[in-house]
Amino acid sequence: MDLHAVLTPPLSFPLTPFAEDDTVAADVLVAHVEQQVAAGTSAVFVACGTGEFSALGRDEYREVVTAAVKTVAGRVPVFAGVGGGPAAARECLADAVDCGADGVLLLPPYLVSSTPEGILRHIAYVVADSPLPVIVYQRANARLSPATALALLDLPQVVGLKDGLGDIEQMQRIVATVRTSGHPRAAGFAFLNGLPTAELTARAYRAIGVGSYSSAVHAFAPDLAHAFARALDEGDDALVDQLLAAFLLPLAELRDAVPGYAVSLVKAAARLEGLAVGPVRPPLVEPTEEHVRELARIIAAGRAVLAGRAAR
Template sequence: MRLHGLLSFPLTPFTPDDTVDLAVFAEHVAQQVAAGPSALFVACGTGEFTALHRDEYRDIVSTAVRVADGRLPVFAGTGGGPQCAREFALIAADCGADGLLLLPPYLVTSTPAGLVRHVAYVAAGTPLPIMVYQRANAVLDPAAAVALLDIPTVTGIKDGRGDVDAMLRLVTAVRTSGHPRADEFGFLNGLPTAELSVHAYRAIGVESYSSAVLCFAPDIATAFHRAVRAGDEDLVTALLAEFYLPLVALRDEVPGYAVALVKAGARLGGLPMGPVRPPLVDPRPAHVEQLAAILERGRAVLARAESETAEIVPATTGPVAA
């Protein structure tokens, strides 16, 4: 299952009394589907997988599958130790998920070959396709990436490290391996704000990317994606300068803001997402104000672009003077 285009990683909303708000989650997923991503990845990093118990996880995956209603594939996060990952994988399959994102194993650091053993162990316990998430203590080398091709249900690698040179080596090793599955194997840019590295990853053949911004500003995220695909470098540069770079600067001020700030943005958009669960911390009020200002600047860029387009169209479609 090789994915293309923009990917959505929905948030998990919590009520003030610390339960999952499935009604808000269903609304959030519906909004994400309407934005037109090529797949949903629920209960993953942005969805606070590590903070969920099994019943909550089951409810979240089932709700996403119901709301998506077959319009796009639904992947569910799984991870922890090998047995834990298998258990959540079975729950996801029972809920009707189309695939899995296998998060790094809990705490344990090993070799790339050891990581392949971990992936194979989890894959042996589920029929679902698996996307392997490379980040933190889960790091592949070219030989390990090629070895994943021998696990029939492993469909690709999502990169969260940001080492473009190392990623180029993985992509090249797989594509030139001569393996029957080499061409269909997928690679995803999964950095926290992947828009900043879109050009670098596209240059090595990785065009699909996850977008946390899609969770709270789908208008900006989809406009940026269209501009990248259309080669509209003026709009891409303006959005990077006015929105994405300031957003990343704010995100980097506090560990965990890659999730917490996104949740705050969704609240600014009118969805009662509630707080993040520990050990994450919610953004300070001053940071929420900064986020609101950054959103305003991003939408001002879109408004200017729309205005400029509207001015050009009449000039090119009006009557020709005699």
């Protein structure tokens, strides 16, 4: 698997739809994943943070991953979220293998804080004997140092590092340490920007050698996500700035208004777009009616930017 080709942004992180009876809405999930692939994403990351991994039971997790794999049908790679404590994460990884995933995204361990060396031991414990490529998600209580990030290259299953911390200086140290290490896997090791609304920091991460990023926007407005990515690739700074000012910065400001909106706003936006994804599960909270109206205005403002560009 050529990770650099696979991880061309914007990457899709689909939602997990729930029906009125609080079961996984499998038909909606299939339609949602199909839309994501048809829009042109290079990889699908299912049952991850935006997909409410922590809210899923084990049978539901298997249902979601299996449905995504069958829907994608080999057109792009499917990565499945894996997480929890070390033993639970190993079981989850085995489920991802059994369900046909092409790789996994290892989420931070549940609750426990540790040192970078402890996090490295956790990663090694979880991925031991994994037949799938693993991308490690650095965020919250899972923080690596440059030395421990370099040590990931000695774990053949680990193929990349996704950063959700947002410490640009520290991430620059990690990237430079890996790339100049002389390790035989250094050149092919992948780095991803995994911050919420990652488009906001895409320029800064690109400047330190991290060109790939996850896109929550792709889950509800793939047209806007791809327009931004193209503008970034083509050096169209005017369009990048217009989309930031009209759409992405207001979206991030609304996201920051309430803890958990990074997921529940995305689900509300998908509903605005006509996809019956249902509510978020607790402890996440639904956006207020006022915030949903503001969300609709922000999405419309983003599309107005694209319409204005097309008219010119």
